[in-house]
Amino acid sequence: MSLARCVQPEWLDVLDPDDPRASRSRRDLQRVNKVMGNDAILTHALRKARSPGPRLIVELGAGDGTLLLRVMQRPTLRWQGGTIIFVDRQSIVSKSTREAFSALGWAVDTAEADVLTWLQHAASGSIDLMLANLFLHHFHAPQLTALLASAAARADLFVACEPRRSYGAIAGSFLLGAIGCNDVSRHDAAISVRAGFADRELSALWPASSRHRLEEYAAGLFSHCFVAHRT
Ligand SMILES: C[S@@+](CC[C@H](N)C(=O)[O-])C[C@H]1O[C@@H](n2cnc3c(N)ncnc32)[C@H](O)[C@@H]1O
CATH class of the missing domain: 3.40.50.150 (Vaccinia Virus protein VP39)
Incomplete structure (x- = not known):
């Protein structure tokens, strides 16, 4: 059964950048990126x-x-x-x-x-x-x-x-407290997974008339990668 996509506001986008909870969440994001393996992907x-x-x-x-x-x-x-x-x-x-x-x-x-x-x-x-x-x-x-x-x-x-929109990624987002992520990070992670992507959803939104070769695939445990390369 596939999960319907649902976009909701994230707290980090509205908190003042100088708010200590926002600063802490930015640091959490560095760890979340590492756990997801996004730099390697x-x-x-x-x-x-x-x-x-x-x-x-x-x-x-x-x-x-x-x-x-x-x-x-x-x-x-x-x-x-x-x-x-x-x-x-x-x-x-x-x-x-x-x-x-x-x-x-x-x-x-x-x-x-x-x-x-x-x-x-x-x-x-x-x-x-x-x-x-x-x-x-x-x-x-x-x-x-x-x-x-x-x-x-x-x-x-x-x-x-x-973020990959999958049950596995939702389960992963619930574990962020275990690696010390704060309330902002935990909230935004859960929201982000529900707003994430699956299958070829980004390819479907890329303009059909473009001269790019498209690739879209699940990457790592929790990520979804999209590549458009002009031919
Ligand atoms: C989840 S963070 C990811 C930041 C960074 N890419 C990373 O991986 O660490 C999302 C970023 O998008 C920015 N953002 C959200 N909506 C935006 C918009 N409409 N225009 C420009 N920046 C936006 C936020 O300020 C935030 O820095």
């Missing part, structure tokens, strides 16, 4: 895509930027460097994270904006790689269709790693 998808090293990367709903940092610190990608634009409603990329990117040869720019607005109004031009991690599930289908249409128009390679 993204790295695998990026290696498999075999695109030439990107010079301009945009991460949508990037949070503190540390997930992409862990991906880039893996020796397997061997990218040369360039510019990363982190788009998020909250500008929370720390100085130490920026310095770590700089040491890898990447300049960091942040856009404190709603992603849909940013995608509509940001300067035109193609983007080598657009990424999203634990972000697309925030949107209902009509917004997501608009977001993916903007991404298809701009991105040569689009990779998303999202």
Whole structure:
């Protein structure tokens, strides 16, 4: 029996970034990403895509930027460097994270904006790689269709790693208290899984007219990966 998709507000999106519960939940998110294996899942998808090293990367709903940092610190990608634009409603990329990117040869720019607005109004031009991690599930289908249409128009390679909407992932979300996650993280994890994806749901929302090759699959125990690669 499949679970119906259900999108509800998450507490982290409305808490003030300086609220201690929000700061704690951001740190929890780093652990949740590790438990889900999302950096390995993204790295695998990026290696498999075999695109030439990107010079301009945009991460949508990037949070503190540390997930992409862990991906880039893996020796397997061997990218040369360039510019990363982190788009998020909250500008929370720390100085130490920026310095770590700089040491890898990447300049960091942040856009404190709603992603849909940013995608509509940001300067035109193609983007080598657009990424999203634990972000697309925030949107209902009509917004997501608009977001993916903007991404298809701009991105040569689009990779998303999202919660998998499954009974196993729901059970996993109930265990976050056991690894010390706070009430915000536990609440948002349960909501996120119910808003997550299964089967080829993201492929179905990607514009049919685009010249991207699509892949969508269950990854790890709790994640769902979507890759669109311009042919
Ligand atoms: C679950 S967090 C994931 C953060 C990061 N990708 C990670 O994996 O650590 C979702 C992020 O999306 C941001 N966000 C939610 N809705 C947004 C929107 N409409 N536009 C821009 N950012 C948004 C939140 O501020 C938050 O940082």
